[in-house]
Amino acid sequence: MLTFIRKRSVASLVSLVGLIVLVFFLSRLTGDPTDLYLPIDATDEMRAQFRDIYGLDDPLIVQFGRYVGDLVQLDFGESIRKARPAIDVVLEAFVWTLQLALITMALVTVAAVVVGSLAAFRVGGFFDRVSGIVSLVAASAPDFWIAIVAIVVFAVGLGWLPTSGTGTVWHWILPIAVLFIRPFGLIVQVVRGSMISTLSSAYVKTARAKGVRTRSIIFVHALRNAMLPVITVIGDQAASLLNGAVVIETIFGFPGVGKLMIDSILQRDFTVVLASIIVTALAIFVMNLLIDLAYAALDPRIRN
Amino acid sequence: MFGKVMTWGALMLATSLTPVWAQDDKAVTIVLNEEVDVMEPCMATRSNIGRVILGNVNETLTELDVRGDQGLMPRLAESWEQMEDGSWRFNLRQGVTFSDGSTFDAQDVKHSFDRVFDPTITCESARYFGGMTVTATVVDDRTIDFVVDPVQPILPLLVSLITIVPAETPVEFVREPVGTGPYAVTEWSPGQQIVLTRRDDYWGEAPEVSQATYVVRTDPAVRAAMVEAGEADIAPTISQDDATNPATDFPYLNSETVYFRLDASQAPVSDLRVRQALNMAIDREAFIGTLVPQDALLATAIYPPTTQGWNADVPVPAYDPEGARALLEEARADGVAVDTPITIMARTANFPNVTEVMEAIQQMLQEAGFTVELQMVEVAEHEVYYSKPYPTDRGAYIIAAMHDNRMGDPSFSAYFKYHSEGRQSGIADPKVDDLITRASAATGEERNQLWSELQAYVHDELSADVLLFHMVGFARVAERIDWTPTIATNSQLQLSEIGFKQ
Numbered sequence: 001m002l003t004f005i006r007k008r009s010v011a012s013l014v015s016l017v018g019l020i021v022l023v024f025f026l027s028r029l030t031g032d033p034t035d036l037y038l039p040i041d042a043t044d045e046m047r048a049q050f051r052d053i054y055g056l057d058d059p060l061i062v063q064f065g066r067y068v069g070d071l072v073q074l075d076f077g078e079s080i081r082k083a084r085p086a087i088d089v090v091l092e093a094f095v096w097t098l099q100l101a102l103i104t105m106a107l108v109t110v111a112a113v114v115v116g117s118l119a120a121f122r123v124g125g126f127f128d129r130v131s132g133i134v135s136l137v138a139a140s141a142p143d144f145w146i147a148i149v150a151i152v153v154f155a156v157g158l159g160w161l162p163t164s165g166t167g168t169v170w171h172w173i174l175p176i177a178v179l180f181i182r183p184f185g186l187i188v189q190v191v192r193g194s195m196i197s198t199l200s201s202a203y204v205k206t207a208r209a210k211g212v213r214t215r216s217i218i219f220v221h222a223l224r225n226a227m228l229p230v231i232t233v234i235g236d237q238a239a240s241l242l243n244g245a246v247v248i249e250t251i252f253g254f255p256g257v258g259k260l261m262i263d264s265i266l267q268r269d270f271t272v273v274l275a276s277i278i279v280t281a282l283a284i285f286v287m288n289l290l291i292d293l294a295y296a297a298l299d300p301r302i303r304n
Numbered sequence: 305m306f307g308k309v310m311t312w313g314a315l316m317l318a319t320s321l322t323p324v325w326a327q328d329d330k331a332v333t334i335v336l337n338e339e340v341d342v343m344e345p346c347m348a349t350r351s352n353i354g355r356v357i358l359g360n361v362n363e364t365l366t367e368l369d370v371r372g373d374q375g376l377m378p379r380l381a382e383s384w385e386q387m388e389d390g391s392w393r394f395n396l397r398q399g400v401t402f403s404d405g406s407t408f409d410a411q412d413v414k415h416s417f418d419r420v421f422d423p424t425i426t427c428e429s430a431r432y433f434g435g436m437t438v439t440a441t442v443v444d445d446r447t448i449d450f451v452v453d454p455v456q457p458i459l460p461l462l463v464s465l466i467t468i469v470p471a472e473t474p475v476e477f478v479r480e481p482v483g484t485g486p487y488a489v490t491e492w493s494p495g496q497q498i499v500l501t502r503r504d505d506y507w508g509e510a511p512e513v514s515q516a517t518y519v520v521r522t523d524p525a526v527r528a529a530m531v532e533a534g535e536a537d538i539a540p541t542i543s544q545d546d547a548t549n550p551a552t553d554f555p556y557l558n559s560e561t562v563y564f565r566l567d568a569s570q571a572p573v574s575d576l577r578v579r580q581a582l583n584m585a586i587d588r589e590a591f592i593g594t595l596v597p598q599d600a601l602l603a604t605a606i607y608p609p610t611t612q613g614w615n616a617d618v619p620v621p622a623y624d625p626e627g628a629r630a631l632l633e634e635a636r637a638d639g640v641a642v643d644t645p646i647t648i649m650a651r652t653a654n655f656p657n658v659t660e661v662m663e664a665i666q667q668m669l670q671e672a673g674f675t676v677e678l679q680m681v682e683v684a685e686h687e688v689y690y691s692k693p694y695p696t697d698r699g700a701y702i703i704a705a706m707h708d709n710r711m712g713d714p715s716f717s718a719y720f721k722y723h724s725e726g727r728q729s730g731i732a733d734p735k736v737d738d739l740i741t742r743a744s745a746a747t748g749e750e751r752n753q754l755w756s757e758l759q760a761y762v763h764d765e766l767s768a769d770v771l772l773f774h775m776v777g778f779a780r781v782a783e784r785i786d787w788t789p790t791i792a793t794n795s796q797l798q799l800s801e802i803g804f805k806q
Contacts, residue, residue: 031684038426039350040691041720041727043434050426081341082494083477092494148525156533163529164521166496253521255495263339 001296005289012285016278020071023277024064024270032056033080033268054080067274076278077271081264086271090257090279096166097249097256098283101241103172104179109234112184116191117218117226123196131188138185147178147251164252175252179245183237190233194226201225227298235291239284331515332785332802335527335536339520340498343489344477345467346420346427351795355540356518359798360500361403362467362483365394365413366460368712370610370792371801375712376460380408380468380484386747390455394463396446400507402470403488410442415471417450422475429465432716457747461713486511486800495520500799511800528780537782538802540793544597544656547778555599556789558777559608559710562655564648564702564770565721567694567730572644573702577635579767581628582702583621585672586665588772595657595664596773603771605759607709607717610791613743613755618763628672645675650704651686655775662704691727706775710795714755715744721769722762731768735761 034050051057055066070077076087115135119128154174155163162171198204199222207217244258257276264272296302338352345362348354359367365381381394400408417440420427439451452459470482481489486506491499498518502511519536521527528546530536547553566573566582573579588602601609604618636642646669650662662678669676681689688695689703705728709717718740719725724732739761743754762768779789786803 035684035687039428039431040687041434041716042428042431045434046426046431049423053424053426083342083344084479089494096495148523151526151529155535156529159533163533163535164526165519165535251521251523251526253519253526259522260495 004292008289008292009285012288016281016285019277019281020068020274021064023274024067025060027265027268027270027273028060028063030265030268033270036268037080076275079264079269079272081267081269081272086269086275087279089272090260090275093255093257093260093276094279094283096254097242097244097258100172100175100179100245100248100254100256101238104176104241105183105234105238107176108180108183108187108237111180112187113191113223113227113230116188116230117195117223119188120192120195120199121214121218128192131192135185135188138181139189140185141181143178143182144247144251146181147174147248150174150178151251164254166254171252175245175248175254179241179248183234183241186237187230187233191226191230194229195222198222198226224298228295231291231294231298235287238287242283242287243280330513330804331517332513332537332799333517333519333530333535334797335530335539336518336520337522337524337527337541339495339522340518342477343479343481343492343498344427345416345469345473345481345483346425346429347477348467349429349432349465349795354795355793355797356498356500357481357483357485357489358467358796359485359800360487360516361481361485361489362469363485364464364467365396366464368461368464368792370712370790375612376464379464380413381463384460386457387449389451391449391451392456392459393443393447393449396448397507398446400484401505402482402484403503404470404482406470406472408468408470408484409445410448411445411471412468413448414440414442415473416466416468419469419473419475420466425475425477429467432462432465432711455745457745457751458713458715461711465711487516490515509800511802512804513799513802516799531780531782534782537785538787538797539780540777540789540797542778542780544778547780549780552783553778553780554789555597555776555778556793557599557601557608557610557791558775558794559791560655560706560708560775560794561603561606561608562704562706562772562775563603563606564704564772565690565728565730566702566769568766568768569730569732570700572635572640572642573646573700573730575635575638575640575642576767577631578640578642579770580621581631581635581672582669582674582770583767584624584631585628585669585674586621586770586772587623587668588620589623591661591664591773595661597776597778599776601774603774604763605714606707606721606769606771607714608774608791610712611709612713613752613759615756615759618760621767625668625672632673642673643675644700645677647677647679647699647701648704649679649681649686649689649701651683652680654704654706658704692729702770708794710792714758718743718755718758722758731762731766733766733768736766736768 034047034056038046038050055063067077076085079086079089082089115131119131122128151163154161161173165171204217204222207221244256244261246258246262248254249256249259257280261273261276336355340352340356343353343357345357348358348362363380365379366376367379369375369377380397380400382397384392384394386392396410402408417438420429421438436456437453441449443449450459456462468484486503486508487500488503490501500516502514521530524543525546527539528542531539531552566579568574592598592600602620604620632642648662648666650658659680666676666678689701690705707717720727722729722731722736723740724737739754739758743751743758746754777794779793781787784805786805787801
């Protein structure tokens with residue numbers, strides 16, 4: 001197992017280095033931050049002074065060398081916009097994103113596994129049809145629209161919940177609910193499909209013949225096998241949440257890493273872009289590792 | 305044990321369930337559209353920062369009256385005068401303290417100015433002093449002299465842009481601004497909220513608002529919804545589509561002017577008749593109340609009508625497509641290449657409905673006989689066309705842009721937009737250069753007269769650009785609040801101007 005983790009770590013480190021090089025040079029292709037930071041009628045002296053302070057006059061390769069030199073000492077550089085260390089800005093935002101992603105994915109997983117399994121048990125039945133329609137609508141609904149409608153209905157109309165922001169438990173309900181919908185729809189479909197094929201396998205039939213209770217057949221015997229493809233999809237959805245739920249963060253004023261990344265790209269705050277990418281890449285690497293371990297836990301063939 | 309856990313759990317839940325929006329009567333919540341990335345006093349001329357700290361936390365020596373008609377008013381300076389050698393002397397207010405308890409004096413003013421011009425930090429306020437050297441000399445605790453090279457007749461106006469910080473402030477960006485204003489920053493959780501609390505030891509009249517909480521929502525519909533739901537009291541900018549309730553939603557001239565910059569060194573726009581035809585071919589009235597808000601004004605200058613030296617006699621070019629066609633024919637007969645395709649370069653999301661406005665203008669120009677294409681570009685590419693040196697290899701183009709002059713004086717626009725050396729100027733005319741130089745150096749009525757003359761000359765004689773609209777913004781204000789937006793709302797929002805109806 002340790003060898004496995006070591007191998008994965010080395011592979012991930014190589015892709016991380018590739019990512020840093022790519023993002024460093026690609027982001028610089030978008031232009032000079034001076035034009036966006038300073039007002040359009042700024043004087044030429046101000047522009048020259050700004051470039052000088054942030055070393056933007058140096059050749060790209062020199063800037064890259066300086067960046068890497070600092071990075072190995074865990075110095076991620078200073079955010080031009082926020083005049084603070086980029087890593088502080090990113091970690092602050094990442095904590096919000098991580099909480100949002102973890103809570104949402106935990107709820108989604110439980111709900112989708114239960115609904116998907118029950119739908120698969122009686123294919124074509126009433127529950128299956130209803131859940132099929134609901135999950136299809138959920139998987140394809142535009143979240144920015146749902147978010148605005150949810151605010152208009154639950155915050156402005158009914159006054160049950162705050163429109164947006166952070167601060168209390170109530171503030172989390174709308175963003176999580178809206179974020180829940182799409183992965184829920186998708187995962188229900190995957191659980192259902194995977195469960196149908198598992199339920200028709202020989203060992204389930206044997207269990208039925210032996211008179212094992214339905215609930216045990218679904219949630220103990222079949223679910224374990226049916227979960228393998230589901231875990232892949234959960235991992236995929238969780239990775240996209242870790243990258244930040246830009247739309248949800250923007251609408252609900254949630255200070256997460258997705259919105260930070262978009263803002264930093266638009267403002268050419270390169271150090272923050274790079275720090276966000278490094279932090280989220282590391283998080284996704286850890287998550288992938290956990291998923292691999294979950295595979296191994298569920299399937300003894302992989303373990304060996 | 306179980307009971308204990310339950311009790312603690314219930315207590316924690318109860319605490320976390322107390323709504324944050326429950327606050328005292330005189331506390332207000334303001335929902336802004338842009339993140340406040342730094343709270344640095346020398347960046348207060350940037351609107352997202354200025355709206356929070358300018359006049360609330362940090363004060364300036366003078367301030368422009370945007371509600372009344374008083375022009376420049378004293379704030380931290382009680383009076384000022386120009387000396388015989390052209391330098392300026394400011395007499396400072398006494399009995400003023402900073403929020404950290406220290407006393408305000410001339411040393412603080414000197415340090416604040418030195419800090420803004422220090423080459424090791426990039427302070428935005430410095431941009432208004434381009435080409436000038438400012439030397440501040442402390443005469444005594446309450447008197448300070450400014451020698452400006454070249455001599456600046458509008459220095460008292462310019463100093464309204466420099467916020468005063470204590471002499472101990474380091475020459476680097478600060479995160480906890482200290483000022484002499486009626487409020488002090490008591491909380492800043494980046495991305496979440498900023499809280500300003502009223503000071504008891506403020507030198508001036510105590511404002512009504514006891515505490516202000518600023519939150520940021522980038523989506524305009526959410527900002528409007530927050531005021532409607534009672535979570536916020538003021539949303540300084542909401543979208544026109546959301547401004548549907550006359551009791552709470554107010555339009556205001558937002559100091560932005562939309563126009564086409566023409567490069568008069570480039571054919572066919574170099575011909576006066578072609579420039580006049582461009583102006584005559586656009587039916588400006590047709591946009592008002594349709595694609596452009598009802599309260600927007602047709603522009604006759606690049607700055608709004610509240611600016612000094614405004615010339616009310618400059619007419620809006622009459623819509624005359626036939627006349628435009630005739631002028632083009634005349635130019636063609638003289639050998640001007642009027643059929644050269646002209647590209648309209650416009651910036652995406654520059655203002656609401658920008659694409660539709662540009663498409664309509666494209667069609668109007670085509671109907672008058674122009675060959676016009678439209679290209680919508682991002683801000684960075686727009687800048688390539690907007691500022692000098694202009695690209696010469698991209699064919700003939702006219703560029704749609706929006707210019708903001710909230711300062712009340714044409715000097716903040718005229719040099720950049722019309723002087724032959726101006727960074728976004730499309731003309732090189734000796735008379736214009738001369739008028740700008742003279743007006744910038746003049747004072748009082750003479751100054752107004754010269755600016756007025758420049759406005760008429762540039763538009764009536766030169767048709768230097770195609771002016772379109774003075775734009776409006778919309779604010780939503782809760783019904784309990786007594787406050788209306790002004791032309792300055794784009795750049796500052798003084799809490800002391802807010803009252804309560806009950």
